[in-house]
Amino acid sequence: MNEIMTFIVTLIVAAISYSTPLLFGTLGEILTEKSGNLNLGVEGIMYMGGAIGLGGVFYYEKIVGAGNANVIVAFAVAILFALLAGALASLIFSFITITLRANQNVTGLALSIFGTGVGQFVGEYMRIQAGGYVSISNDLKEAFIASPFPNFLQNIPIIGDILFGHSFFFYLAVVLAICLHIFLKKTRTGLYLRSVGESPATADAAGINVTKNKYLATIIGGGISAIGGMVYIVTLAGCTWNHEGLAGFGWLAVALVIFCLWRPLSAIWGSVLFGALMILYTRLQIPFIPTELYKILPYVVTVVVLVISSMRNNKEKQPPASLGLAYFREER
C-alpha cells in the first residue's frame, strides 16, 4: 500500500514538472485562439522562447560574473527574454495574417519552421561562443527548480510533495490560468475579445476594434507560450539547450487547447494529465500496451474529444466560431 502511494506521488510530481511548459504553451494559445487567430507556430515560438530565455540568463551571468548573479533578476531576465522572443515571433505572425491578410495555417507553419530554426541557431551559436556548452552556475540551476515554499510546508507527507514541492514556474502558470479565466469570463475587455473570435463582423459593427484585439491577443499569447519553452530549458533540461527534448511540446500544447475546450482552468488539470501521459511509459508497465504507444495517448485522447464535441454540437464546447478565418471588413 505504502509503495503504491509513493509511486503515485512521484508520478504526480513528475507529471507536474512536465506539465508546466505545456501549461504556458496552452494558455498562450488559448488567448490567441480566443481572438480567432489559429497560430500553428507554437512549436517555433517555444523554441525561440527556450533558446532566447536561456541566452538571457547566460549572458546576464556572464556580465555580472558567476556567483554574483541575483536570483530574482535571473528569473526576471529569463521570463522577460522569453516573453519578448515570443511576442516578436507572434508580431510577425500577426502582421502577415492580420495586416497583410495571408492564410493563418500556412503562416503558422512558416513560423514553426522559422522559430525552430532561430531556436536552434541561437542555441548552437551560444554553444560555440561558450566553447563547448552553455553553462549556468549551479546556484541558478537549483534556484530555477527550487520550490518557493518554506521547508516545513514541503515536508508535510504526501500533501507537501504534491502541493508545495514544485518550481516557482508551476505556481506562476496556475495563477496565470486563473487570471486568464477571470479575464475572459468576467471582464468587459475579455468579452470583447471573445466576440472578436466568435464573429468579427458583429464585433466590428458594435464598435470593437477587431484589428487591435487580434494583434494584442496574439502577441501576448505568443509571449506566454514562449515562456513555456524557457521553462522546459531551465527546469527539465537543466539549463542546457536541448532541442530534442523540447521538440513536440508546442504541438502538444495545440492539442491541449482542444482537449481542455479553450478553458484556461481545465488546462491546469489537462496539462497535468498530458504530462503524466508523457512520462507514464518510463514508470509504469501495463501488460498488452507497448510503452511506445503511451506517447500517442495524448493525441488519441485529443482526437476523441474533438470528435465528441463536434458530434454533440454543444455551443459551449466549440472552437471560437471564426477560428482560423481572416477578417476583411470589405468582404462582409
Added chain:
Amino acid sequence: MHNEAKTPLIRLAKREGIRPASTWLIRIASILVALILGSFIIMITGVNPIEAYGTMIKGSLGSKVYLQQTIKIAIPLLGCALAIAPCFKMRFWNIGAEGQITAGALAATFVVRQLAGKVPSLVLLILMALASLIGGGIWGLIPGFFKAKWNTNETLFTLMMNYIIIGVVAWLQIGPWQGRQGRMAQFPAEAILPKVFGIHCGWIIVLVLVVVVYIYMNHTKQGYEIAVIGDSLNTARYAGMNVGGIMMRTMFLSGAVSGLVGFIVASGANGTLASDIADGVGFTAITVAWLSQLNSFVMIVISMLLGILTMGADTLQTNLNVPVSISHIIIGLLLFCMLGCEFFINYRMILRSKAHGKEAASK
C-alpha cells in the same frame, strides 16, 4: 481641415487586372528581400553573406552529386505539395500530409515484410505503391469523414493524426519490426526503386504527377467541383453537389498521393522505414503548395528553391561552420516574405496626397 482628418494616411484598394508579369516581379522581389534579411543573420556568424550564398549555390547545384542530392530533397516536397493542392483549393485545411506520408510508407513496408522474395521485383514495387496509396488514403479519409459528417475541425484533426501514426511507427521500429539497435532492417534489393540518371526514379513519378494533378484540377469535373466548394460551399450545395462525398473523395486522393510520396522516400531515398520518415516534409510542402498558388508547375520551381536552400545550408555548415539551422531561418524568412507579398499583388496602397489634403481644406 476636418475632412482631411478623416482621410487615413494610407488607404487600400483592391487591385484589378494586374499583369501576370508584374505579379511575378513582385514575387521575385519578395524572394530577394528574404535573401537580404537572411544575409544579416549570416553576418552575425561572421561570414560574408555573398560568400555564404555563393557556397550555398555551389554546394547545391555546383556538381552532379550535389545536384542529385538537391533533387532528392525536392522530390518529396513536390509530391506532397501536389497532394495538398486539391484540399487547399477546396479550403479543406489538410495539415496531415506528414502523417499520410508515414502511413503510406508504413503500408509499403508491410508489403515488403510479407512478400519480399516471394514475387518478382517489379510486382513487389507495384504492390508497395498500391499499398502506400491505400494506406495514405485511409489516413486522409478519416478526418475527411468526420468533417463531412459532423463538421469536425479538420485542421486540428489532421494535425493530431500525424502524431498518432508517427507514434505507431516509433513503436514498430523498436518493437515488432525492430531490425537491430532500435532501427528497422534495410529493405532487400528488390524493394528498392531503380535509379534513373543516378537518382531514384521517384523524380519521374512526381513529374508525371505534376501533369496529372494539373489536368485533374483544371480540366475534369471533379476538379471543377473542388473549385466550386472552395469558392462557396453554399453554391455547391445549391447546385446539388454531394459536398460531404466530394470532401471524402478529395481527402482520400490527397492522402493517397502523400502516401505514395512516403513509398518513394522509404523505397527510393532511405531504403527503410523510420518514425521520422516524413521529417517535416508534410509541413513544408503546405507552404510550397500555397506559395505556388496551387499551380503544379510553379511547385517544381518552389520545391527546387527550398531544396537548394536545404542542401546549400548543409555545405555551408561543412565549409564555413555556419549552423545548419540557418536553412530553416532563411526558408522561414522566404515564406514570410512570399506570404506577405501576395497582399501587394491583391491590393494597392494609396497614400493621402497633398493635393487631396489641400482640396479638402479649401472646401
